Amino acid sequence: MPLELNEHTATLSDVVTVDEVEPLVAWLRATAKPKVNLRRCNHLHTGALQALLLFQPRITSAPVDAFLATQVLPLLRGSSGVSSAESEPP
Known part of the structure; x- marks a missing residue:
């Protein structure tokens, strides 16, 4: 399921299409x-x-996908203020 919506957090997984x-x-x-x-x-x-x-x-976890991490996340970081420590895998 590409979109999991909870009370305060949305998790986007795999391929997020126009349907989501x-x-x-x-x-x-x-x-x-x-x-x-x-x-x-x-x-x-x-x-x-x-x-x-x-x-x-607020972006709580950066994507592992290289393109999203290098090309898209910087656009979102400008407004969300995610720190590099928050975006590293556990």
Whole structure:
């Protein structure tokens, strides 16, 4: 399941497609101080990326995927303030 929504944290896993964008946006709108875990995400639809850029949730775990970690995470870090210590794998 690519999108797991909990009370304060969303976990994005594997391939996040256009089908997950609407539920993600609804969750981001409804959640105070949302947090997003990208550790297991391998692909992020541009609509999901736009939602993350718009709502600026705190990124709690960086993606392991090299492209997302090097090209996408820096865009999200600018607004979320995730530290390098938080983004390293356990």
